[in-house]
Amino acid sequence: MAILVNRESRVICQGITGRNGTFHSIACRDYGANMVGGVTPGKKGAFVDGIPVFNTVEEAVLETGANVSLIFIPAAHAKDPILEAVDAGIKVIVCITEGIPPLDTASALYTVKQKGGVLIGPNTPGIISPTEKCKVGIMPGYIHTPGPVGVISRSGTLTYEVVDQLTKAGMGQSTCLGLGGDPVVGLSFVDCLKMFKDDPKTEAVVLIGEIGGSAEEQASEYIKKEFCKPVVAYVAGKLAPPGKRMGHAGAIISGGAGTAQGKIEALTKAGVTVVENLTKVGQTVRDILL
Amino acid sequence: MNLHEFQSKSILMEKGVSVPRGLVVYDALEALVAARSLKADKIVLKAQAHSGGRGKAGGIAVMSIDDDVRSEAGRILKMNLVTNQTGPQGKPVSALLVEEAPQIDEELYLGVVLDRNDGHVTVMASPAGGMDIETIAKEAPEKIYLVKVNPLRGLCPFQSRGLAYKLASKNLIANQIAKAVTALYEIFVSYDCTLAEINPLVVSGEKVLALDAKINLDDHALFRRPEMAGLRDRSQEDPVELSARQAGLSYIKLDGDIGCMVNGAGLAMATLDLISIHGGAPANFLDVGGGASEQVVADAMNILLDDIRVKVVFINIFGGILRCDVLARGVIRAIKERGLQLPVIARIEGTNIELGRKLFADSGLQIEMIPSLDEAAELVVVKAKELSAS
Known part of the structure; x- marks a missing residue:
């Protein structure tokens, strides 16, 4: 088990014929992900190292049964492919693109949530489930x-x-995912903690936060009330x-809110082991789990 | 990108929001002429700089036309404005806004932001204007009224009216407030703002006026508004940060003496933290980005070496998309072009690490490669201390 992506995931890449789309589609497949197709309007019938290309996501889903999409589309045009993916029934959308205007993200995210989908990112390295040999990022x-x-x-x-x-340190991973560095992103720490709570293969969670916003404070509240697995954090x-x-874009202290110190205090109060020296995270997790 | 008050007010005026009568001037004599032309009992001189707290810092003066407007204007125009938001280096005054000072019966607050927690554009209104919204939130949170805007419907007229009636009972006033709410929301959305704020929005007799306004635009959406580029005031930005951004780098100046080059924003912040844990002080935050080219790396290295405060350079790279050999070529090229006077300590890990190490070794340059991040940070701090002691 893992969260969000696994052995059964059928992944497509929107923007597969671009430089990054091609490179990473092949790298994801090499890692073990089930890359079933790609989408670039006007390139139907082409293949990227054996991966079939379609004109639309709808077509790709019909032909391949895809349920996960990896998006590499320039920021100015990235809202449309997110909406295209969710309209075609894709449930997990991973948007790597950095620098999407936040209002575009916000409006696309509203529709993704309405349709019961999940948006990872934007401005994320993606998601990887080593236990399931699946990498989408x-x-x-x-x-x-x-x-x-x-x-x-x-x-x-x-x-x-x-x-x-x-x-x-000998501590393998169930699933690793990046929420994204933008002010508005699809998933919160709390959303992910809920999924890790229900994943029997995950025994501990490492939470890596940074200044800006209040995602770490909200995670602290949730952990205090409902999360029993050990959590190690770095901010x-x-x-x-x-x-x-x-x-x-999201890492900014505004109006005195969103400081590292505030987040560290909140997490510590919630019983999280907060590591101050980045280089000690691995060892700390090992000490807790072994 | 931040706009000056006078630029923000001119956008508000285009959308039908009333502002006090005023003129923008750039020298003291012009200010005197402008003040006279307003034919007002009282006038206000306002320093135009990208910061709040201008009044407390001495950048705003309320005067009568019989006072010595010219020398007061001259004083403000020459100021380097140091406020609680600018940091000790302050900001130059780019222009002076000369306005009539209206009668003030009430001070209200209006603001629009994008709430990062739920992704909704949020309109905030309060009868406790004049102080900043963070202070209101702390001291009188019950006096803030919020409307969350559904992105598919936009702000509806009934929502603007609803907020207006919370701030005013007279129809004449409430109607003007509702109009200002709608205008501010439309500006926020159509200009892709990070903040659109009128504070205070004042009730002056039967009129409602935007006494001060702040509109900040999101850099990531400027491509939609190429005409706004002309409003950027480079004098308000740090020149090194500006040239770094033009080179595709993310650079923030700090107070210390250790120059840092890192890939990725999170790792760059963490590197600063680590230097501080070992008792050192970084001179800067510098993220070369996930997919930097050899040229970008060389530009980054040059920015560090140009900084006379820097005593030691610390390179911390975890190569993902950025390959260690590309990094090494960029660093070596920059150093070979200008010679090396400073110690450079590098901790490099990730994609093509062997090739990167070999390039550094073959370059003949005195770059110390330390595999452990913690030890590397420690050594950097020790070196910086040795050099500042000598």
């Missing part, structure tokens, strides 16, 4: 290994750093000056 697959730890993060490379530590951005966007 741009993360380097080789650093992952199957095991009992769930990882939820707001950042890309920071997640790789932590996953690498976990793997080297980035203690030195971030207020009012500056720290690389991610």
Whole structure:
């Protein structure tokens, strides 16, 4: 088991004939994901390293039974493919694109939620379930290994750093996913914790937060009340000056809210083991689980 | 991208919101002429700079036309405005807004934001205007009224009216407030704002006026409004941050002496934290991005080496899409072009790491490669301290 994507997932890539779409579709398939097709309007009948290309998502779903989509479409045009995927019945939409205007994301997300779908991202490295050999994203697959730890993060490379530590500490992962670095994203820490709670293969969760917003505070409330598995957390951005966007559009302290210190306090109060030194996350998880 | 008050007010006026009569000027004599032309008993001189708290910092003056408007205007125009939002370096005053100072009967608050928790555009209104919304939220949260806007319906007239009637009982006033609410929402959506705010919106006799306004645009949506590019005021931005952005880098200046180059925003923030845990102080946040090219890496390296405050350079890369060999080529190229006076410590991991290490080794450059991130950060701090002691 894992959350959201697994061995049975049938994945398509929207934007498969672009440079990133091609590279990562093949890398996901190499990792073990079931890449059943791709979509680029006007390219029907073509193949990308054996993966069939369709004109529309609707067609791709009809022909292949796809239920997961990986989106690589430039930011200015990314709202449409999200809506296209959800209208065609895709349930899990992974949007890698960075820099989508937040109002576009917000309006697409409203429809995705109405139709009972899940949007991962935007501005996410994607999702990977090592136990299920399924990768839908741009993360380097080789650093992952199957095991009992769930990882939820707001950042890309920071997640790789932590996953690498976990793997080297002998702590494999059930599912790792990036929520995305934008102000408005499809999933929250709480949404993911709920799924990890019901996943018998996940024994502990690593939560990687950063400044901005209140997703970590909300996670703290939820963990205190309903989450029994051990949680280890790291929150980035203690030195971030207020009012500056720290690389991610969503990483900003505004009006004194969203500081790392506030988040660390909330998580600590909820019983979460908060690690201050990033390089100790792997070892901390090992100490708790073994 | 932030707009000045006078730019925000001109957008509000286009949408039918009333603002006090006023003129924008750039020198003291112009200010005097403008003040006289307004033929008002009282006038106000307002420094135009991208910051709140201008009044407390001495950037706003209320005067009578018989006062020495010219020298007061000159004083404000020459100011470097240091407020609680600008940091110690302050912001230059780009222009002066000379306005009539209207009678103020009530001060109200109107604001529109995108609520990141639920993805809904949210209109906020309060009768406790004049102070910032965070203060109202802390001191009198019951005085904030919210409307969450359904993205498919948009803001409906009944919702604007509903907010207006919470702030005013007289029809004449409520109608004007409702109009301002609708206008502010339409501006927020059509200009892709991160914030659209009128604070305070004042009741002045039978009129409702936007006394101060702040409109901030989302950089990611500027492509939809190419005509807005002309409103960007570069003097309000840090020149290094600006040139970094043009090179495709995300750079924020900090106070320390350790120059940092990292890939990915989260890892870059975490690297700063780690330096601080070991007792050091980073000079900057610098994210070269997930898929940086050799050129972008070289540009990043040059920004660090140009910074005279930097004593040690710390490179921390976890290569995913960014391959370690590309990183190494960019770093080596930048250093070879200008020579190296500073110690460079690198911790590199991830895709094509072997090739990256080999390139560094073959380059003959004095770059210390430390595989452990924690040890690398520690060493960087030790080196920086040695150099500042000597």
